[in-house]
Amino acid sequence: MQLFLHRNCLTPRIRNRGRLGILLFTLLGFVLSMTGAPAYDFFICANVNRNYVIGSKIVTTNGLFQRDPVANEWKHFGYNDTTISAVAFDPRDRDTIYTTTLNGIWVSYDGGDTWKMTNSWDMTEGRDVAVDPQAPDTVYLALPDGIAVSIDRGQKWERRENGLPDRGKYTQTIETDREIAGRVLAGCEKGIFMTEDSGQSWRQVLPTETTVNDLEQSPHDAEHWLAVTDTHGAWQSTDGGDSWRQIEALPAEEAIYNATYDPTDAKRQAIASWAYGVWTSEDGGETWTERNRGLPDGARAWRVGVDPNSGRLYASIFQETLYCSDDFGRTWQPDAMEGSSVNAFLSVSRD
Amino acid sequence: MKPFTSILKTAALTAFALVATGVTTTAQPSFEKPTSREVVESLDVRRGQYLDRVREMQDHRIGLYRAENFTKIDNSAMAILLMRGEEIEACNNRVLELMQEPGTGPFWMFPTTMVAYAGRDKLSTEAQEAIREAWRTTRQLRGDTENHWVMYHTSMYLMAQLYPDEPGSEWWNGLSSSENLEEGKGWLLDWMDISTTIGQGEYNPTHYIGEYAIPLLMLSVWAEDPAMRQRSGMLLDWLFAELATVTLDGMMRGPNSRTDDTSVVERWYALANYFSWQLFGNIPAGEGFRGWGWGNYFSVLAEYYTVPEVIYRIAVDRRADILQRDRARSRRIWRYGDEHMRPIYKTQYLRNDYAVGSHQGGMSDPIQSHVWDVTWSVDDPRGVHNTMFSMHPHSSGKVMQMFFCTYPEPMPPGVTYEGKPSYNSANKLLGCSPFEEVVQDLDTVVALYDIDPSSDFPQVNGFFSKDLADVTEHESGWIFARGGSTYLAYRPLADYHWQPHIRYPNGRDPTITEETGGRILTSPHSKNGTILQAADGDEFTTMAAFQAAILALPLSYELDPVPSVRFTSLRGREIVAKYGATPYVDGQPIDYGNWKLFEGPHLNSEVDSGVLTITHGQLGRVLDFNTLSATDIVVE
Numbered sequence: 013m014q015l016f017l018h019r020n021c022l023t024p025r026i027r028n029r030g031r032l033g034i035l036l037f038t039l040l041g042f043v044l045s046m047t048g049a050p051a052y053d054f055f056i057c058a059n060v061n062r063n064y065v066i067g068s069k070i071v072t073t074n075g076l077f078q079r080d081p082v083a084n085e086w087k088h089f090g091y092n093d094t095t096i097s098a099v100a101f102d103p104r105d106r107d108t109i110y111t112t113t114l115n116g117i118w119v120s121y122d123g124g125d126t127w128k129m130t131n132s133w134d135m136t137e138g139r140d141v142a143v144d145p146q147a148p149d150t151v152y153l154a155l156p157d158g159i160a161v162s163i164d165r166g167q168k169w170e171r172r173e174n175g176l177p178d179r180g181k182y183t184q185t186i187e188t189d190r191e192i193a194g195r196v197l198a199g200c201e202k203g204i205f206m207t208e209d210s211g212q213s214w215r216q217v218l219p220t221e222t223t224v225n226d227l228e229q230s231p232h233d234a235e236h237w238l239a240v241t242d243t244h245g246a247w248q249s250t251d252g253g254d255s256w257r258q259i260e261a262l263p264a265e266e267a268i269y270n271a272t273y274d275p276t277d278a279k280r281q282a283i284a285s286w287a288y289g290v291w292t293s294e295d296g297g298e299t300w301t302e303r304n305r306g307l308p309d310g311a312r313a314w315r316v317g318v319d320p321n322s323g324r325l326y327a328s329i330f331q332e333t334l335y336c337s338d339d340f341g342r343t344w345q346p347d348a349m350e351g352s353s354v355n356a357f358l359s360v361s362r363d
Numbered sequence: 364m365k366p367f368t369s370i371l372k373t374a375a376l377t378a379f380a381l382v383a384t385g386v387t388t389t390a391q392p393s394f395e396k397p398t399s400r401e402v403v404e405s406l407d408v409r410r411g412q413y414l415d416r417v418r419e420m421q422d423h424r425i426g427l428y429r430a431e432n433f434t435k436i437d438n439s440a441m442a443i444l445l446m447r448g449e450e451i452e453a454c455n456n457r458v459l460e461l462m463q464e465p466g467t468g469p470f471w472m473f474p475t476t477m478v479a480y481a482g483r484d485k486l487s488t489e490a491q492e493a494i495r496e497a498w499r500t501t502r503q504l505r506g507d508t509e510n511h512w513v514m515y516h517t518s519m520y521l522m523a524q525l526y527p528d529e530p531g532s533e534w535w536n537g538l539s540s541s542e543n544l545e546e547g548k549g550w551l552l553d554w555m556d557i558s559t560t561i562g563q564g565e566y567n568p569t570h571y572i573g574e575y576a577i578p579l580l581m582l583s584v585w586a587e588d589p590a591m592r593q594r595s596g597m598l599l600d601w602l603f604a605e606l607a608t609v610t611l612d613g614m615m616r617g618p619n620s621r622t623d624d625t626s627v628v629e630r631w632y633a634l635a636n637y638f639s640w641q642l643f644g645n646i647p648a649g650e651g652f653r654g655w656g657w658g659n660y661f662s663v664l665a666e667y668y669t670v671p672e673v674i675y676r677i678a679v680d681r682r683a684d685i686l687q688r689d690r691a692r693s694r695r696i697w698r699y700g701d702e703h704m705r706p707i708y709k710t711q712y713l714r715n716d717y718a719v720g721s722h723q724g725g726m727s728d729p730i731q732s733h734v735w736d737v738t739w740s741v742d743d744p745r746g747v748h749n750t751m752f753s754m755h756p757h758s759s760g761k762v763m764q765m766f767f768c769t770y771p772e773p774m775p776p777g778v779t780y781e782g783k784p785s786y787n788s789a790n791k792l793l794g795c796s797p798f799e800e801v802v803q804d805l806d807t808v809v810a811l812y813d814i815d816p817s818s819d820f821p822q823v824n825g826f827f828s829k830d831l832a833d834v835t836e837h838e839s840g841w842i843f844a845r846g847g848s849t850y851l852a853y854r855p856l857a858d859y860h861w862q863p864h865i866r867y868p869n870g871r872d873p874t875i876t877e878e879t880g881g882r883i884l885t886s887p888h889s890k891n892g893t894i895l896q897a898a899d900g901d902e903f904t905t906m907a908a909f910q911a912a913i914l915a916l917p918l919s920y921e922l923d924p925v926p927s928v929r930f931t932s933l934r935g936r937e938i939v940a941k942y943g944a945t946p947y948v949d950g951q952p953i954d955y956g957n958w959k960l961f962e963g964p965h966l967n968s969e970v971d972s973g974v975l976t977i978t979h980g981q982l983g984r985v986l987d988f989n990t991l992s993a994t995d996i997v998v999e
Contacts, residue, residue: 065781066506069466091502115505115536128537133516133550136505137768156697156768182698184768201698223698223764242764242771267771286772312772330773 050362052275052320054079056086057096057111057356058334058349070094072351076111076124081321086348090124098140098356102148102165106360110151110166112138117153119166130167135160140185146193150210154183159198161211172211177202187227189252191234197253199224204239206253218256220244226270227253231320232278238297240268240283248297261300263288270315275359276323280340284313290327292341303341308332317357328354391423393640393648400612400645402680406672413670416641420662421447423652433457438474439659445481446663454482455490462493465501469514472503473578476518477663479525480585498522499533507767508694509564510574512550517578520547521585548591551582555594557692559601559988560971562960565728566691566707567605569615569622569633573657576602576638584667590991597986597993600671604977604984606638607678608687608965609711611718613639613646616738617752618709618722620691621731624785624867625654627793628826628881631744634658642670643678649745671995673982677965680979685713686805687963690970693727699765700726708955710803711963716740717849717897719806723955724799729762730783732795735808737897739849741830748828748881751844751851753893755812756820757796758787784873789820790862790883798889802946802953806897807932811942813925814889823891825855825884826864833906842884843910848900850909856892856920856928859884890922896933 056079060072074094077086095114102108107123116131117138131138131153140154153160153169158181160169173181180202189195194210197217204218204227218224222242230236237249239256245264247256262268266287274280282292282303289304289311304311312330319326325337326347334349393416403409421443428436433444433453441457444450458478465471478486479494486494505515523534523543531537538546558564565571579602582595609616615635619627626633631646637655639646641662652658693705707727711720721735736752760771767774775787785791798814814821827834831844831851842853864881867873896913903909917931927941939947946953960968961975968975973988983996 066468066470066504066508066511068468069464069471093502093504095504114507115503126532126537128531130537133546134553137507139768157703179701179703180698222761225770269770286770 050081050321052359052361054319054321055099055356055358055360056317056326056328056334056349056354057099057358058086058328058352058354059094059096060349060352061094076109077349079319090120091118091127093118096355097138098154099358100141100143100151101358101360102143103145103361104148108165110141110143112141112153114138117141117166117169121165130162131160131169135169135171139183142186142188142196144188144193144196144210145190147210150194152186152188152196152198152211154186154198156182159183159186159211159214163210172207173214174212175207175214175216176200176205182223184223184225185227187229187237189234190229195252197227197237199227199239199241204253204256217253218247225268228271228273230273230278231275232273238271238273238281240271242267246271246283259297259300261293261298262291269313272316272318272357274318274323274325274340275320276318280318280323282316282318282325282341284316284327286312286314286330289313290316290341292325294340301341303337305342306337306344307335314353315355315357317354320359326354326357328352391419391648391650391652393419394650398644398647400679402676403644409675410669412644413641414666416644417662417665420641420652420658420665424659424662425450438478439663442474442477442481442663443659445478445485448485451485454478454485455487458482458486458490459493462490462497465497467502468504469506469511469518469574472518473514473581474660476521477581477660480521480581481663483525495526498526499535502535509554510568510571513554513575513578516547516550516554517582519543520551520591521581523547524585524587548588551591552594555598555988556973558598559968559973559975559986560960561704562689562691562707563605563620564692564694564704565620566689566709567609567615567617567619567635569619569626569630569635570657571621572602572606572615572635572638573661577657577660580661580664580668584664593991593993594988596668597988597991599668600674600977600984600986600993601975603638603642603670604674604677604966604975605689605961606635607643607674608685608963609713609718609720610635610639610678611713611738612740612744613643613678614738614740614744615639616718616750617720617733617736618707619731619733620694620707621728622733622793623731623783624791624793624870627733628748628750628828628864628866628879629746630738630750631747637661639678641665643675645679647743647745671977671984673977673979673984673995676979676982677977681713681715682980683964684715685711685964687711687713687961687966688958689961689963689966690958691722694729694766696726696765697768699761706955708958712803712805714806714899716847716899717806719803719808719895719897721801721803721808724801724810725795726762726765726797727795729759729766729794730778730786731793733793734795734799735801735803735810737806737808737846737849737851737895739846739897741847747830748826748879749830749846750828751826751831751846751853751895752792753810753823753825753853753855753884753895754792754794755796755799755814756789756791756822756824757794757798758819762797779873780871782870784867784870787819788873789822790824790865790885792824792826792864792883800940800942800946802938802940802948804932804936804938804948805934807930807934807936807938808893808895809928809930809938809940809946810893810895811926811928811940812889812891813942814891816889818889821889822885822887823855823857823893825853825859825886825893827853827861827882827884829864829880835906835910837910837914839914841910841913843906843913845900845906850898850900850903850906852894852896852898852909852913853884854894854918855884855886856894856922856926857886857888857890859886861885888922890926892920892922892926892928894918894928894930898933
C-alpha cells in the first residue's frame with residue numbers, strides 16, 4: 013500500500029521527524045473526524061476474473077474501485093482491464109491517475125474518464141508505478157526488465173537503469189520517499205536498489221537472490237520501511253532504506269507477497285503470503301501472529317491493506333471474496349468482490 | 364509415394380455413421396478421398412489443387428452456418444463471404460450483433476481486422492461504423508507471448524492504416540492513428556529482425572504457426588507500405604520453408620517450442636499440418652478439419668499466396684536424407700537466468716520413413732515445449748500415436764517466474780485450467796526441464812537427466828504408443844519395438860515401471876482423463892538417461908536382426924556422480940555424453956557456438972545475416988531482408 017499524507021504535513025527530512033509526523037497525522041485525523049468527512053480516499057486495484065486467459069471475453073468488472081464509506085461498498089471507476097497491477101495519483105491533482113497493466117502504463121488526466129497508453133512497445137507489463145510527491149511531474153515505472161522514468165507526468169518515458177545489474181533488474185515494486193525529492197527505492201530480482209537522484213544512478217542497499225515483492229514506507233515514520241521477498245522473508249529499515257534488518261519473527265522459506273502499515277495505529281503492521289496467509293504485528297513489528305482463522309482454507313493470501321479512515325484490515329485471498337477484519341485479523345468477515353485478486357491497496361489524502 | 368490404404372475404409376465407416384445418425388455435412392474431399400504424396404509436376408495443376416483446397420476449407424467453414432441462414436456466423440466465415448461478395452446482408456447484421464459485445468485481446472483483434480478489411484467496400488456504413496466504434500471504446504490486451512504480440516501489433520497496424528489521421532480520442536488506447544501505426548510497425552520490424560538474424564522464438568510450434576502465418580499473410584496483402592508487404596511475404600516464405608523441411612509426410616514433429624498434450628503424441632493433430640495440407644497437399648485432413656480450426660482464417664487470403672516451387676519440392680520431393688542444424692531462441696526470460704533469450708540448437712534428421720529431432724535440452728518454453736522424439740511415417744496418421752521420446756515432467760513455480768510476471772505459487776496449478784491440463788502432473792509428456800541434456804547424432808539420441816531430487820517429480824517418463832508393434836523388454840535392458848516400418852531401440856538407464864498413458868478430453872479440466880491404450884515408462888530416479896536408436900525397416904530383414912545389431916553396439920554408462928554415456932551408434936559413430944559437459948561425437952566436441960542460423964541441404968543462413976538461402980536440387984530462392992528481395996536462383 014502506498015500512502016499520501018496531507019501535503020501540508022510534509023516536512024523536511026530530520027532524524028526525529030517520525031514523531032512529528034505521527035503528531036501531525038493524528039491531529040489531521042482528529043480535525044477531519046470532527047468535520048465528519050473521511051480524511052482519505054481508499055482505492056483498490058482488483059481483477060475479478062477467475063481463470064481468465066488471453067483471448068477470453070471479459071465478463072466481469074475489473075480495475076479501479078474506490079471505497080464508498082457511506083454506502084459501505086466498493087465502486088468501480090475508470091476502465092475495465094483484468095491485468096491492472098498498481099495505481100498512483102498526482103498529489104497536486106487527483107484527476108491525474110497512473111495505472112500499470114499488462115499493456116504497460118495508462119495515464120488519465122481527467123479522473124479516469126479517458127486514458128492513454130503512454131509506454132512504447134518495448135516497455136510493457138508494468139508492475140508498479142509511483143509519483144514523487146516532492147516532484148510530482150516525475151513518475152517511476154517498474155518493469156520486468158528494469159525501470160523507466162517520466163519527467164512530464166507520464167507522457168513520455170525513458171529508461172533509467174544506471175547501477176542496476178544487466179541481469180537481475182526485474183522490478184516488482186517501486187516506492188518514492190514521500191519527503192525527499194528524487195529518493196526512490198526499487199524492489200528487484202537482485203535486491204533493493206535506491207536512487208537519490210531521480211533514477212540517474214542506483215545503488216544496491218539490500219542484496220537478494222530472489223525478487224523483492226513489496227516495499228512500503230511507514231505513514232508514521234518516514235525512516236521506517238518494510239520489504240518482503242520471495243525467499244528471504246521480511247525486512248525492515250529504520251534509516252530510510254539505507255540499511256536493512258531481517259524480521260526474524262516472520263517465516264522466510266516461502267514467498268511473502270506484500271506488507272502494510274496501519275495508518276491509524278503506528279504499532280500495527282501486516283503481511284500477506286500465499287503459503288503463510290495473513291500475519292500481523294501489534295507491537296511495531298517485534299512479534300507477529302498468524303491470523304488465518306476465519307479465512308478460507310489454504311491461506312493463498314494475495315494482499316493485505318488497511319483502510320486509513322477506520323483501521324479496518326483487508327485481506328485479498330487469491331480469486332476469492334475480499335475479507336475484512338475490524339480487530340486486525342482476530343476475526344474475519346467476507347466483504348465483497350467475489351472471485352477477486354486485489355493487486356494493490358492505496359490511500360490518498362482528500363485534501 | 365505412400366497411398367493411404369486405410370483412408371477409404373475410414374471414409375466409408377464415417378459415411379455410414381453419418382447416414383445412420385441422419386447428420387448432414389459439407390462435402391470434404393480431403394477427408395473422404397485418398398491423398399497422394401506424388402510430386403505434382405505441373406505448376407498449373409499444383410496451383411489448381413492449392414486453390415481447390417482453399418475453396419474446400421472455405422466451403423466447409425461457411426457451410427457450418429448455412430442451415431441457420433448465416434445468423435450465427437463467426438468472423439472467419441464472415442471474412443470468407445465478404446471476400447467472395449456473398450451474403451452481405453447477413454454479414455451486416457452479424458457485424459452489428461457481434462460489435463455489441465466486443466472481445467478483448469489478439470484473438471478478437473485479428474479476426475475483426477480481417478472482417479474490417481474484407482468488408483471495407485462491401486459492409487454497410489452502419490456495420491463499418493460498429494466495427495470502428497468497438498475499436499474506439501473497447502480496451503484490448505496485448506497478451507504475454509510472442510504469437511499474441513504478432514497478432515496484436517498486426518491488427519493495430521492495419522486498423523490504424525484503415526482509419527488514418529484520427530486523434531487519440533478515436534482509439535481505445537488514446538493513441539492517434541499515426542502513433543498506433545508507428546507502434547505496430549516498431550514492434551513488427553524488431554520482431555522480424557531478430558527472427559531473421561538470431562532465430563524464431565516460438566520455433567516449430569504445432570499449433571501457434573497459425574498465429575504467425577495468418578497475420579503475416581494479412582500484412583503481405585493489406586499493408587499499404589510496400590516494404591511491410593514485402594517483408595511479410597518473405598517471412599511467410601521463411602516460415603513455410605522451415606515447415607517444409609522439418610515435416611515428415613507433411614507432419615510436424617519435434618522439437619517444438621510449443622505443442623499440446625494431444626499433438627505431442629498424435630502428431631497429425633497439429634494445426635501446423637493444416638499448412639502442409641494447404642500448401643503442399645501431402646497430408647490428409649480430419650473430418651470437419653478437426654484440430655485445424657485456424658486454417659479457416661488463413662483460407663480467407665490464401666489465394667494471394669503462391670508456394671514457391673523450391674519450398675513445395677522440399678516438402679514433397681524427398682530424394683535423400685535431410686540433416687539440418689538450426690538455431691532458434693527460447694521464450695524471453697525476465698529473471699532467474701543469465702540470458703534474456705537462450706539460444707536453442709535444433710538437430711533434424713529426416714529419412715523416408717522416420718525422422719529424429721531434438722534440441723540441446725534445458726528450458727525453452729516452460730509449459731509446452733517438446734524437446735526430442737523419433738516420429739515414424741504411417742499410411743494414415745489420423746488418430747495414430749506415431750512417436751517415441753522421454754522427458755522429465757518438470758513443474759516449478761520459480762521457473763514460471765523466469766518467464767512470467769508472477770509469484771511462485773499460483774501458476775503451476777492455475778495453468779492446468781487454462782488449456783495446459785497436464786502441467787502439474789507426474790505423468791505428463793509435455794514440457795522441458797532444466798535437468799535434461801540431449802545429444803543427437805543422426806538417428807541416435809542420448810538424453811541425460813540429473814534431476815534435483817527436491818523437484819516435484821524426480822522421474823523420467825518415456826512414451827510408448829498404443830500403435831507400437833513387437834514391443835519387447837530384453838534382458839539386456841534394451842526395449843525393442845517397431846513403429847510403422849521403423850525399428851526402434853529404447854534404453855532406459857535406470858529401473859522403471861509402466862503406467863497407462865492418459866489424455867485430457869476436456870482440455871481445461873485436468874481431473875477428466877481417459878486412457879489411450881499407450882503406456883508411460885516411468886523411471887523414478889533422479890539420475891537417469893535414455894538412449895534411443897532408430898533404423899529403417901529396409902536395413903534389417905527381421906526384428907531379430909535389428910535386435911542383434913543393437914546388442915552388439917558398444918555401450919557403457921554411469922549414473923553417479925553425474926549421468927554419462929559412451930555409445931557407438933548403429934551408424935558407427937561414438938557418442939560421448941556427460942551431464943554438464945560438452946558432448947563429443949567421434950572425438951569431436953559439439954560446438955554449438957559455431958552453429959549457423961540454418962545449415963543443411965535445403966536451408967542455409969548465417970547468424971545475424973538476415974539472409975536465408977532455400978535450395979532443392981538446382982532450384983533456389985534467396986530471401987534477403989537487408990535488401991528486401993526474394994530472388995529465385997538456379998544452383999549450379
